[in-house]
Amino acid sequence: MPQIVVLPHHELCPEGAVIEADEGKTVCKTLLENDIEIEHACEMSCACTTCHVVIREGFDSMDEADELEEDFLDKAWGLEPDSRLSCQAVVGEENLVVEIPKYTINQVSENH
Template structure:
């Protein structure tokens, strides 16, 4: 069973976390199921960027991003080459190291 190592985030996960993940689940669902309340303003429908994460390890093991996700990521704060929307990134069988960016752009609230 793969693990997701979440790097410390001041508000959501101050000490970081190591959690067991199920292959086939999204990173977002795995984080939420383990008490890490990552924002997901569009209810995981790939219509915002609030669940943006940066993969520090394991990026290539994820399912490829589709065009809609790529278009949404262009609007994300702190975009990096290994950025994904966690609601769209499906865990495979490799361990992941995930960083949740310090800021998010919530177009629903703004």
């Protein structure tokens, strides 16, 4: 069973985390199921960028982003070559190291 190492995030996961992940499940669902409350304003329908993450290790083990995801990623804050929308990034066989960016572009966040 692959693991997701979540790097420390000042609000969502200050200590970082190592969690077991099910192959075939999205990174977003896996984080949410493990009490890491990543934003997902569009309810994981690939219609925003609030669940943007950077895959620091294991990026090549995942399927490539489709055109719709790529279009939304272009609007994400802090975009990097290994950026993905966590609602679309599906866990494969390999472990992942995930960084949740410090900021998100969410015009209506209930948590702030």
